[in-house]
Amino acid sequence: MAKIVDMEVLDIRFPTSRELDGSDAMNPDPDYSAAYVVLHADSGPDGYGLAFTIGRGNDVQAAAIRALAPHVVGREVPADAAALGELSRRLIGDSQFRWLGPEKGVAHMAIGAIVNAAWDLAARRADLPVWEFAARMTPEELVSLVDFRYLSDALTEQEALDILRAAEPGRAERAARVRAEGYRAYSTSPGWLGYSDAKLVRLAGQAVADGFDMIKLKVGGSVEDDVRRMKLARETVGPDVRIAVDANQRWDVAAAIGWMTALAPYDPYWIEEPTSPDDVLGHAAIAKALAPIRVATGEHVQNRVVFKQLLQAGAISVLQLDAARVGGLNENLAILLLAAKFGVPVCPHAGGVGLCELVRHLSLFDYVAVSGSDTDRSIEWVDHLHEHFTDPAVVRDGRYLAPTKPGFSARMHDATLRRFRFPDGPEWTENEQ
Template sequence: MTRITSVDVVDVRFPTSLTADGSDAMNKDGDYSAAYVVLHTDDPELRGHGFTFTIGRGNDLCVAAAEQRARPLVGRDVDELAADLGGVYRDLQSDSQLRWLGPDKGVVHLALAAVMNAAWDLAARRAGKPLWRFLSDLSPTELVDAADLRYLSDVLTRDEAIELLAARQEGRAERIAELEQSGYPCYTTSAGWLGYSDDKLRRLCEEAVAAGYRHVKLKVGADLADDIRRCGIAREVIGPEGHLMIDANQVWDVPEAIEWVGHLASFDPLWIEEPTSPDDVLGHAAIRKAVAPVGVASGEHGMNRVLFKQMFQAEALDYCQLDAARLGSVNEVLAVYLMAAKFGVPVCPHAGGVGLCELVQHLSVFDYVAVSASLDNRVTEYVDHLHEHFVDACVVRAGAYVLPTAPGYSAELRASSLAEFEFPGGRYWSGGQRAAVVA
C-alpha cells in the first residue's frame, strides 16, 4: 500500500515584470508565480505535482490556503485516492469554514485547484499515463463521478452527462491517432503584449507566421489610437486569411466595450477577449449581441462552473476560455467541458502564465478524444515563456501542441528552478540586487 506522507507547498515567483512579458491593460507589472504543491508518498519514485497561477503579491496567500486545503490528504492511500478523485475533491471542497471565504472562488478555490491538480497528476503517474490518456480511458460513469455537477442540474443532469460521453465513445482511437499525427492546434499570444514596441510587435508577428501559426492575439484597451495602429500592423503581417484576436483584460464597462470594439471591427477580429468584468454574464451577452460578427471570448477569470453555466444559458460566449488552475482542477473543468458540449460552445482554454500551457494541452486533447469530438473553431492558447522550468515541458510544432507522452499532468517544476525562484528564499530573490523589486 502506498500512502501520501507529506505535502510541500512552495511559493515560486519569476521576475517577468522586468521584461514586460505578460503586460496588458489591466496587469502592467506581473511577476508570474505559482503556488506549487507536491504530494509526497512513501514510494520515493511517486509524487503528485500541481499548482495555481498568480501574478505576484498574494501568491503567499494561495500557498497558505493550499497548505490548509491539502491537510486532509496526508495519510491517504494512493490507490483509493486514484479510484475516487471525485470523492477526494468533494471532501476537500466541503470544508464549510473555508467555503465561507468563497464559496468556490478566490484564494481558497485557487488553492483547491492547486491541490487537486497535484492529486490528478499523482493518479495519472500512478497509472503510467499522461493525464489526457488517463482521462480518456475512464468510462463515462467514472468521468461523471469525478465531475463537480453541483448547482448544474437545471442545465445538465448526471444522466445527460453520461449519455453525452457515451455517444462520443466511438471513434476515439481514430481521433487519438489523428492528434498523434498533427497535434492539437494552438495560437500564440507571445507577440502582442502591451508593453512591446511596434517594431517588436511586427517582428514577433512575422516570426509567428513563419512558425506556422494562423492566429495572433494582441492586447488592447489602454489607448484607442495605439490599438488601431497595432491592429493594423498585425493584420498587415498575418494577411486577410490569418486570424487576429484582441484581448482587453476587463478594462471596459459594457457600453465602452461596445464602442471601442466598434472602432477595431474593421480589422476583422475573430474575437474580443475579456471585454468587461469576468463576472458579468449579462454584460457579456449584451456585448456579444452588439459586436457580432466579432466573437466574444472569456473565461480565464471565470471563477467557477456556476458562472460558466450562466454564460452558456445567456448565450454570452462564442469561445469558452476556461482556466486549468482557477477552476477547481479537473473535477470542475470536466463539468464546464460537459456543459460546453451540450450548448455547442467551443472551449479554447486560457494558457500562458506559469505552466498553464503544460496543463491545458492535456485538457484540449481529452476534449477532442472524449467530449466534443470536434476541432471546429477550437484553438488553444500558447505563450512561449517559462517552459524551461518544467521537467515535461510542452512541445509546440507548426502551430500545434505535440501530444504529451510522459505520465502525469506535466506540472513538475525543475529542482534547479525551485532553488533559483522560490520566494523569498531562492537564489534569485535573496540576491541583493532584486530585493528592491519585492517592496
C-alpha cells in the first residue's frame, strides 16, 4: 500500500494587478494566487491541488492547509470512492478545526484543496482524468462520497441515487461525445472593468470570431459607463450572441433591480453576483423583479447549504459552482446533485488561476454521470495563466476540449513554482516597487 509521506504547501502569486487583468467592481487589483498543495507519496505519482485567492491572505490560506496535515500525512494513498469519502469526512469532522467555519471561508477552502489533491492522486494512479475516474464509479459509490447533512429537506440519499441511476445508461455515449466535441465555453476576456471601450469592442469581436456564442461583461462601477459598454458590446456581437453581466456583489437589492432595468434594453442573459453571496432572500427578490433576466451566483457561495437554499427559494436559474471554493469534488458532487434535482443548469465559475483547469472535469462528469444534459450549460473561459500548468485547459471554436491526461490538472510547472513563489521568487524580488 502506497502512503502519503509529506504534504507540501506553497504560496504562489501572479502579479496580475500590473495589467488590470481580472479587474472588476469589487476586485480592482487582484494578484491571482494559489495556495498550492502537493501530496507526496512514497511511490508512484504525487497529487496536486490548490485553493485560489487573489493575493493578500494567500499565506493565511496556505497556513490553513498546513494545519490539516495530520489528517493526511502517514495515511494510505486513496484509491477509490470509499477512501475519498473517508478523507472528506475526516477533514470536515475535525470538531476543533470546524469552529473556524463551520464549512466556509479559509478553513473550508483548505479542505477543498486537500480533497481535490487526493482526487488527483487517485486518478493519476488509475491513469484517468478525474472526470472519467469519477464517471466510472457506480451510483452507490458516488452517493457514498456525499455528506447529506443539512440537505435532507431538499435532497435525500435515495433521490440522489435515483438521479445517478437515471444517468447511467447513457454514460458511454455522452463520454464519447465530449471526447469528440468538447463542452461549450463562454468568454469573460472582453469584459474586465479596467479595459478601454476600444479594447472591449476589439475583444468582443474577437470572441465571436473565435466561435463563442456568449460573452460576459463586468458591471457595477457606474451605470452610465455600463449602459455605454453594454450597448457597444451588443452592437459588436449582434443580437444572437448572449451577453451575461457580472456585478461582483456590488449592489443592494434595490440597486440591483434599478441598475439591471437600465441594462435590460440590451438583452443581458444573466446578472451574476448582483449582491452578497450570503443573501439567499435578496437573490430571490432580485430574481422575481428581473425575470426573465436570469440570476446567477456561486463563485463565493460557501457550501452546499447555501446552494440548497438558493435553489429552494427560486433565487437562481444558473448555478455557478467553483472547483476550489467549497470542500472539494465531494461537496461539488452534492451541489451537482442538488442542481439536477431542481433542474437548474450549472455554468461553473472559472478564470483566476487553475480554475479552468480544474472545473472542466466537473462539467464533463456532470454531463456524463449526473445531470446527463448540456442544455444551457457552459464553462467560463478566461485565456490567462494557462501556460503555467502541465495539463492546461484548451478551448477551440468556443468549446473546452476534454482533458485526456491522468489527474485533476492542477499541477503547475516546476519553473512556475520557482518563479512565482511569494515573497521570495524572482518575479517578486526583481520587481519590488
